[in-house]
Amino acid sequence: MTPDFIVGPLPIWAEILTGFFAVLGAAFAAVGSFGLVRLPTFFRRIHAPTLGATAGVWCLTIATIVYFSVQGYSLFLHAVLITLFVALTAPVTTIFLMRAALFRERQKGGDVPPAADD
Amino acid sequence: MTPILFWALKGALFLLAVAMLCAVWRLLIGPSAQDRVMALDCLYINGMLMMLVLGINYTSNVYFEAAMLIALFGFVSSTALAKFLLRGEVIE
Numbered sequence: 001m002t003p004d005f006i007v008g009p010l011p012i013w014a015e016i017l018t019g020f021f022a023v024l025g026a027a028f029a030a031v032g033s034f035g036l037v038r039l040p041t042f043f044r045r046i047h048a049p050t051l052g053a054t055a056g057v058w059c060l061t062i063a064t065i066v067y068f069s070v071q072g073y074s075l076f077l078h079a080v081l082i083t084l085f086v087a088l089t090a091p092v093t094t095i096f097l098m099r100a101a102l103f104r105e106r107q108k109g110g111d112v113p114p115a116a117d118d
Numbered sequence: 119m120t121p122i123l124f125w126a127l128k129g130a131l132f133l134l135a136v137a138m139l140c141a142v143w144r145l146l147i148g149p150s151a152q153d154r155v156m157a158l159d160c161l162y163i164n165g166m167l168m169m170l171v172l173g174i175n176y177t178s179n180v181y182f183e184a185a186m187l188i189a190l191f192g193f194v195s196s197t198a199l200a201k202f203l204l205r206g207e208v209i210e
Contacts, residue, residue, distance in 0.1 A: 010119075015119070016123075019125075022127055022174065023126050023129050023130050026130035026132075026137070027133055029133070029134055030136050030140075032160070033136075033137035034140050036156070045153065045156065049141075049156065052137065052160065056163070060170045064173065067174050068179075078182050079182065081186065085189050086163070086166075089197075090163075092197065093193060093196040093197055093200065096196075096204065097152055097159070100200045100201075100204040103203075103204055104150070104152065104203065
């Protein structure tokens, strides 16, 4: 352990802030994943996990930044990289998945809008 | 670490475990292939969040690299699987 880290307990406000945002982010992720189980069709289910990919990741990033910044006496911004990465990649995955699902539903003759003729 | 943060982190880990179980449930019963791919993507995100909470819990920077790697592999695998569902092959 490097000596420029706080070894003992952190100030109480930092701990409360960290704990609050950690629980909030985990609750967002849990609600999103529960919607994955609960909602009836694929096209409704695909909306649910984005709650964990946006609000959950943001809240846990804030918790991480607060905790490690107070502990190391300097601004800790590594976790923002993860948020940026997820913010860039989650929509790409969702769009690909949505296109695949639409394609497969059309092949099965499901009740989806027809393809734009191009 | 005071009891406030200790129990908050344990609660967050419990909530994330519940979230991962929900995603695994959808992964197992999902009626179509795209349901399973979506559940796998959600499972990756939840696992990455759990890595962040564990990093706070153990006061270790190593968990960020793990979280970053999980996010990276989750994106690549989900995109490849969705592409496979769309075309029948990954790289054309």
